[in-house]
Amino acid sequence: MSKIETRLEELGLQLPNCPKPVADYIPGQIFLDRLVYISGQDCRKDGILLHEGKLGADVSIQEGVLCARQSVLNCLAALKNTIGDLDRVKKIVKILGFVASAPGFDQHPAVINGGSQLLIQLFGEDGRHARAAIGTSELPFNTPVEIEMIVELKQ
Amino acid sequence: MSKIETRLEELGLQLPNCPKPVADYIPGQIFLDRLVYISGQDCRKDGILLHEGKLGADVSIQEGVLCARQSVLNCLAALKNTIGDLDRVKKIVKILGFVASAPGFDQHPAVINGGSQLLIQLFGEDGRHARAAIGTSELPFNTPVEIEMIVELKQ
Amino acid sequence: MSKIETRLEELGLQLPNCPKPVADYIPGQIFLDRLVYISGQDCRKDGILLHEGKLGADVSIQEGVLCARQSVLNCLAALKNTIGDLDRVKKIVKILGFVASAPGFDQHPAVINGGSQLLIQLFGEDGRHARAAIGTSELPFNTPVEIEMIVELKQ
Numbered sequence: 160m161s162k163i164e165t166r167l168e169e170l171g172l173q174l175p176n177c178p179k180p181v182a183d184y185i186p187g188q189i190f191l192d193r194l195v196y197i198s199g200q201d202c203r204k205d206g207i208l209l210h211e212g213k214l215g216a217d218v219s220i221q222e223g224v225l226c227a228r229q230s231v232l233n234c235l236a237a238l239k240n241t242i243g244d245l246d247r248v249k250k251i252v253k254i255l256g257f258v259a260s261a262p263g264f265d266q267h268p269a270v271i272n273g274g275s276q277l278l279i280q281l282f283g284e285d286g287r288h289a290r291a292a293i294g295t296s297e298l299p300f301n302t303p304v305e306i307e308m309i310v311e312l313k314q
Numbered sequence: 315m316s317k318i319e320t321r322l323e324e325l326g327l328q329l330p331n332c333p334k335p336v337a338d339y340i341p342g343q344i345f346l347d348r349l350v351y352i353s354g355q356d357c358r359k360d361g362i363l364l365h366e367g368k369l370g371a372d373v374s375i376q377e378g379v380l381c382a383r384q385s386v387l388n389c390l391a392a393l394k395n396t397i398g399d400l401d402r403v404k405k406i407v408k409i410l411g412f413v414a415s416a417p418g419f420d421q422h423p424a425v426i427n428g429g430s431q432l433l434i435q436l437f438g439e440d441g442r443h444a445r446a447a448i449g450t451s452e453l454p455f456n457t458p459v460e461i462e463m464i465v466e467l468k469q
Numbered sequence: 470m471s472k473i474e475t476r477l478e479e480l481g482l483q484l485p486n487c488p489k490p491v492a493d494y495i496p497g498q499i500f501l502d503r504l505v506y507i508s509g510q511d512c513r514k515d516g517i518l519l520h521e522g523k524l525g526a527d528v529s530i531q532e533g534v535l536c537a538r539q540s541v542l543n544c545l546a547a548l549k550n551t552i553g554d555l556d557r558v559k560k561i562v563k564i565l566g567f568v569a570s571a572p573g574f575d576q577h578p579a580v581i582n583g584g585s586q587l588l589i590q591l592f593g594e595d596g597r598h599a600r601a602a603i604g605t606s607e608l609p610f611n612t613p614v615e616i617e618m619i620v621e622l623k624q
Binding site: 183 | 346348349405407408409410415417418419420421422423424426427430431434442443444445446447448449450451464466
């Protein structure tokens with residue numbers, strides 16, 4: 160088992176199966192041989208969204224944090240599906256996270272941080288990444304969080 | 315004529331002229347010699363948006379699908395303008411699509427799929443891409459769809 | 470002093486200190502040795518947002534333009550913090566700008582242009598970039614504008 164998956168287990172977490180794309184795209188794309196773009200992932204666990212609705216109305220910040228963590232877990236599942244072994248990761252380059260928000264909700268960084276912290280717990284310094292956290296009005300299937308990721312691979 | 319433009323014609327479509335940027339940016343940017351970033355494109359055809367307004371209110375899913383297809387056509391026009399010949403494409407790396415949404419509309423993947431399917435029809439396996447489809451409240455000039463694209467070129 | 474910072478001074482502007490990330494991410498990430506992803510930056514100046522709220526309601530287009538310029542200044546501060554010297558920039562690859570919008574506001578390109586024009590003033594032809602300008606309902610801490618940036622470095 161890869162070091163990263165061992166650490167996941169130590170955190171009491173498990174790599175999900177790669178989420179089946181909900182339309183005509185692929186979960187992850189390798190380009191320039193050493194970069195991977197992971198498609199936007201929602202907070203699905205075993206096929207069902209952890210929570211539904213909007214931060215500031217239906218979903219608490221603490222629940223949103225767990226949604227962001229699940230979205231990153233799904234990114235990692237898509238990444239493993241794409242590259243075979245998570246130990247090939249050189250660094251997490253960047254994530255872009257969207258948070259479905261009721262009017263007036265502006266704590267998007269606190270929500271997306273649930274995903275950022277997991278990446279640092281798993282990959283250490285190589286998990287520190289650039290990031291943008293953006294609020295929006297509606298996300299696919301009413302997920303509260305969607306996250307996409309760019310990764311650099313070891314040569 | 316390039317293979318890709320021939321296929322476009324077989325589909326009964328035509329590459330539009332490169333959309334004139336609506337402000338101080340360029341339609342596409344080559345970087346690292348082999349990657350191209352295409353600026354966000356709306357669903358303009360001959361200078362006029364195919365539809366205006368929001369999915370879930372003013373624009374049906376079927377109309378949104380056509381808007382996404384037109385946005386991708388505009389991306390390809392910008393790409394040709396940038397690289398000269400669409401046959402230089404090695405693969406479509408990723409698209410990021412935004413869908414202007416009335417409250418409660420959450421079928422963004424079905425809308426953006428209009429663009430994804432065109433890319434696969436045109437480029438075959440090389441057209442399969444990573445993707446994020448995001449809802450939002452407002453888009454420039456009231457376009458229902460805006461799509462940006464990253465492409466890898468052959469060496 | 471770098472050429473770029475000299476030009477900034479000639480424009481009567483000053484490079485801010487690198488904005489402290491508001492959560493567990495880094496201001497900028499170098500990858501493939503020659504690309505830099507800059508984390509999303511709001512319009513903070515000396516720790517306080519230039520304006521708060523939404524275009525089309527609380528913030529005028531002219532104020533929004535200044536917010537976009539400040540967001541780009543913060544991107545450049547993060548960039549200097551990441552690479553040491555702004556003269557290492559080969560080109561600005563792309564920016565992605567989000568504009569918090571009241572219902573019906575659709576002039577996002579005019580707002581984000583405040584950032585684009587500054588980049589061209591500073592970097593000349595190397596500052597011409599690809600771009601997407603997107604409206605949204607809510608942004609972190611009620612900033613009217615948030616901008617992220619990708620840069621290519623000289624070899």
